[in-house]
Amino acid sequence: MALHGITAILVAVAFFYGPGGPESRVYSAARDFERELHETLGLAVLAVSVLRVFWRAFTSRPDVPPAQPWMRNAALLIQGSLYALIFLVPLTAMFGAWLEGHPLTLMAGGVVPSPLPVDHQVGTLLAKVHSFLGDAILWLAGIHAAAALYHHYVLKDGVLKSMVPSNWFMRR
Numbered sequence: 001m002a003l004h005g006i007t008a009i010l011v012a013v014a015f016f017y018g019p020g021g022p023e024s025r026v027y028s029a030a031r032d033f034e035r036e037l038h039e040t041l042g043l044a045v046l047a048v049s050v051l052r053v054f055w056r057a058f059t060s061r062p063d064v065p066p067a068q069p070w071m072r073n074a075a076l077l078i079q080g081s082l083y084a085l086i087f088l089v090p091l092t093a094m095f096g097a098w099l100e101g102h103p104l105t106l107m108a109g110g111v112v113p114s115p116l117p118v119d120h121q122v123g124t125l126l127a128k129v130h131s132f133l134g135d136a137i138l139w140l141a142g143i144h145a146a147a148a149l150y151h152h153y154v155l156k157d158g159v160l161k162s163m164v165p166s167n168w169f170m171r172r
């Protein structure tokens, strides 16, 4: 539950600080803060996602209430895509930047130089794929959140409650 919430917050803030525009703008000194914050948050998403896979391997999921097959399949598709994206979005950015010839630049002066030879064309392509997937993760997360609200307010099952702290829905 905590890793899910932390991932959601990190992805949303990383998206908000997404450095856009041509390469010269993304890597200009004026954009240093925005880019460093974005890269740091994005790498934190990757780190939390790795932790989450380990956590899932050693713990069990909450039971899912019965649902119609189409609904279960749609949920599996969206959740599977989100799982793939929390890895693919940071990885395309890392390899895109490195192949373009840029080190990763993190908050507090952290720099991770490229271990790869420059291939600018492939790097630029990966950076474009990264921007596209970065938008896609937000759209899918929006659908995923809307589905959780549908479960709570329309189907009135325990799906949303199983993913938030137990005192959130207690009557005062």
Ligand code: HEM
Pocket: 011, 014, 015, 018, 019, 020, 021, 022, 023, 026, 038, 039, 040, 041, 042, 043, 045, 086, 089, 090, 091, 093, 094, 097, 104, 127, 128, 130, 131, 134, 135, 137
């Ligand atoms: C889940 C985490 C991330 C999300 C949601 C995300 C999202 C985005 C989005 C939406 C853009 C496009 C912004 C625009 O066009 O206005 C973008 C661009 C960019 N992101 Fe990320 N990002 C993430 C992680 C990372 C990481 C880990 C790095 C670096 C290590 C990174 C580096 C960049 C760079 C350099 C660009 C500019 C790409 C270009 O050259 O056009 N991002 N990101």
